[in-house]
Amino acid sequence: MGTVHIAPSLPDSPFLRISREASPPAQTSRIPSSAATRKRLKVLAVTSEIYPLVKTGGLADVTGALPKALSAFRIDTHSLVPGYPALLEQARRHPPLMEFDNLLGERATLRHLEIDGLCLFVLDAPQLYDRDGGPYVDRHGNDHPDNWKRFAVLSLAAAEIAAGALPGWQPDLVHSHDWQTALTSVYMRSMGCAVPVVLTIHNLAFQGQFPAHVLSAIGLPPHAYSLDCMEYFGDISYLKGGLMTADHITVVSPTYAREILMPTFGMGLQGVLRQRMDRLQGIVNGIDQEIWDPANDPHLPVGYDARSIRNKRRNKPALLERFAMQPGKGPLFSAVSRITWQKGMDMLAEVADEIFQVDGRLIVLGQGDRDIEAALHRTAERYPGRMAVSIGYDEPTAHLIHGGSDAIIQPSRFEPCGLTQLYALRYGCVPVVSRTGGLSETIIDANDAALSARVATGFQFHPVTADGLRHAIRRACAAYRHPTHWSRLQMRAMQADYSWDRSAAAYASLYERLASTRSLMT
Numbered sequence: 001m002g003t004v005h006i007a008p009s010l011p012d013s014p015f016l017r018i019s020r021e022a023s024p025p026a027q028t029s030r031i032p033s034s035a036a037t038r039k040r041l042k043v044l045a046v047t048s049e050i051y052p053l054v055k056t057g058g059l060a061d062v063t064g065a066l067p068k069a070l071s072a073f074r075i076d077t078h079s080l081v082p083g084y085p086a087l088l089e090q091a092r093r094h095p096p097l098m099e100f101d102n103l104l105g106e107r108a109t110l111r112h113l114e115i116d117g118l119c120l121f122v123l124d125a126p127q128l129y130d131r132d133g134g135p136y137v138d139r140h141g142n143d144h145p146d147n148w149k150r151f152a153v154l155s156l157a158a159a160e161i162a163a164g165a166l167p168g169w170q171p172d173l174v175h176s177h178d179w180q181t182a183l184t185s186v187y188m189r190s191m192g193c194a195v196p197v198v199l200t201i202h203n204l205a206f207q208g209q210f211p212a213h214v215l216s217a218i219g220l221p222p223h224a225y226s227l228d229c230m231e232y233f234g235d236i237s238y239l240k241g242g243l244m245t246a247d248h249i250t251v252v253s254p255t256y257a258r259e260i261l262m263p264t265f266g267m268g269l270q271g272v273l274r275q276r277m278d279r280l281q282g283i284v285n286g287i288d289q290e291i292w293d294p295a296n297d298p299h300l301p302v303g304y305d306a307r308s309i310r311n312k313r314r315n316k317p318a319l320l321e322r323f324a325m326q327p328g329k330g331p332l333f334s335a336v337s338r339i340t341w342q343k344g345m346d347m348l349a350e351v352a353d354e355i356f357q358v359d360g361r362l363i364v365l366g367q368g369d370r371d372i373e374a375a376l377h378r379t380a381e382r383y384p385g386r387m388a389v390s391i392g393y394d395e396p397t398a399h400l401i402h403g404g405s406d407a408i409i410q411p412s413r414f415e416p417c418g419l420t421q422l423y424a425l426r427y428g429c430v431p432v433v434s435r436t437g438g439l440s441e442t443i444i445d446a447n448d449a450a451l452s453a454r455v456a457t458g459f460q461f462h463p464v465t466a467d468g469l470r471h472a473i474r475r476a477c478a479a480y481r482h483p484t485h486w487s488r489l490q491m492r493a494m495q496a497d498y499s500w501d502r503s504a505a506a507y508a509s510l511y512e513r514l515a516s517t518r519s520l521m522t
């Protein structure tokens with residue numbers, strides 16, 4: 001499994017009949033292709049989120065930024081996304097590219113949209129995607145009951161495009177992301193489509209696990225329910241299917257790539273990942289430095305960069321005012337995060353008092369687990385004016401928090417990469433992070449050696465326990481009492497380079513290698 005399959009023509013599999021016979025592509029317009037475009041590598045990215053259009057977390061940041069960064073490497077990415085309400089109005093202003101008559105029994109229209117430097121293929125199937133709520137949940141926070149179908153249809157459409165359904169445009173490579181699009185390579189292999197596939201796991205905790213009977217409803221043959229494909233503890237797992245059929249698997253940091261081979265972080269898939277270890281690679285995320293730019297951030301009252309870092313403090317009053325808080329003598333810590341066990345936000349509720357002992361302040365912005373939210377609220381009630389908790393998702397406020405806080409706390413129990421700490425570095429907020437996954441390799445702990453080498457950028461703690469976090473907060477508060485020491489940390493943080501350049505180069509060389517291997521074999 002996982003090697004490039006060569007098929008001179010698409011086989012007449014029963015699966016194939018479901019969509020291809022029933023849906024001869026009706027071309028109504030073409031993607032322009034100049035000679036210059038032909039020389040560049042064509043990539044079909046498939047994703048359930050993309051910034052700035054639809055975002056619930058870090059996945060969107062990556063899928064929104066990577067295509068732009070890859071462009072410099074002569075890679076043209078078209079991103080296939082579901083036709084959520086946020087996209088439909090604009091997408092429907094353009095003529096359809098093609099119609100799918102029968103994607104698992106559903107009709108869908110493929111539309112093309114260029115927006116914010118992104119080339120999108122929008123899968124317009126209102127019965128599946130044009131709904132209230134978020135990409136995965138309804139307005140009450142419950143999973144859409146047909147998520148198994150919504151994301152299977154998205155993956156099937158991607159596989160169809162990869163196999164040549166769209167006249168005038170066929171990708172050289174497909175890049176799928178997380179369980180929602182992991183079926184793409186399963187469908188492609190089932191069709192005999194030889195286009196190489198990279199699957200990126202942003203978070204192994206989400207696996208797309210459904211009852212085994214779903215298999216026939218998603219148009220896959222019974223033999224897909226096997227140990228070396230989708231079978232998963234008596235159910236089926238979309239992510240496992242992707243892991244077994246993609247040509248290459250990436251995760252979002254080298255440390256996480258090692259961690260997930262062990263039971264503690266492998267979430268039940270460690271055996272599968274070990275099996276595919278020769279195809280597994282960690283590539284650390286970058287950040288979009290135009291969107292996260294403290295010198296030109298429309299959400300900050302005062303812009304600054306490393307040379308004018310003194311101006312950063314002028315954002316603090318606006319931030320405190322936004323949360324109706326009083327200034328204090330100690331540092332202002334913040335957390336911008338999903339409020340979940342993964343992110344360690346329960347530990348933060350437990351040890352927040354450490355901050356108030358030195359007259360520090362704490363702001364928490366996020367949403368998620370109701371019990372942890374309640375625990376944070378209870379702590380905040382004990383410290384009025386000193387701690388604020390805002391439940392919700394608010395991008396402008398996230399920017400203001402990075403612009404006005406002294407430090408960002410990210411006490412994750414596991415963290416594939418983490419982006420908040422990278423934004424914190426860029427904004428001169430000193431990160432206080434657990435030593436796990438991408439956090440451990442993007443933040444340099446302010447230990448004696450790092451301080452004397454002048455490379456420290458933040459504080460790490462291990463073991464990842466409430467006591468560990470408490471100790472790290474104490475160390476940060478102690479450092480804050482020495483302004484020279486603190487501003488040196490801030491400067492180092494701001495000088496750290498987490499632009500996409502290096503990571504995009506790693507993806508580009510992976511793409512080139514896979515695409516050229518395929519062309520040698522065909």
Ligand SMILES: Nc1ncnc2c1ncn2[C@@H]1O[C@H](COP(=O)(O)OP(=O)(O)O[C@H]2O[C@H](CO)[C@@H](O)[C@H](O)[C@H]2O)[C@@H](O)[C@H]1O
Binds near residue numbers: 059252366395
């Ligand atoms: N309430 C709120 N309001 C506004 N913005 C909020 C917010 N809560 C979170 N955010 C934003 O959402 C993003 C979260 O990204 P992370 O990488 O930190 O975690 P996430 O678990 O979503 O991503 C997964 O995928 C990414 C991308 O690969 C990995 O970095 C990560 O480790 C993995 O868990 C950041 O842009 C953050 O600012």
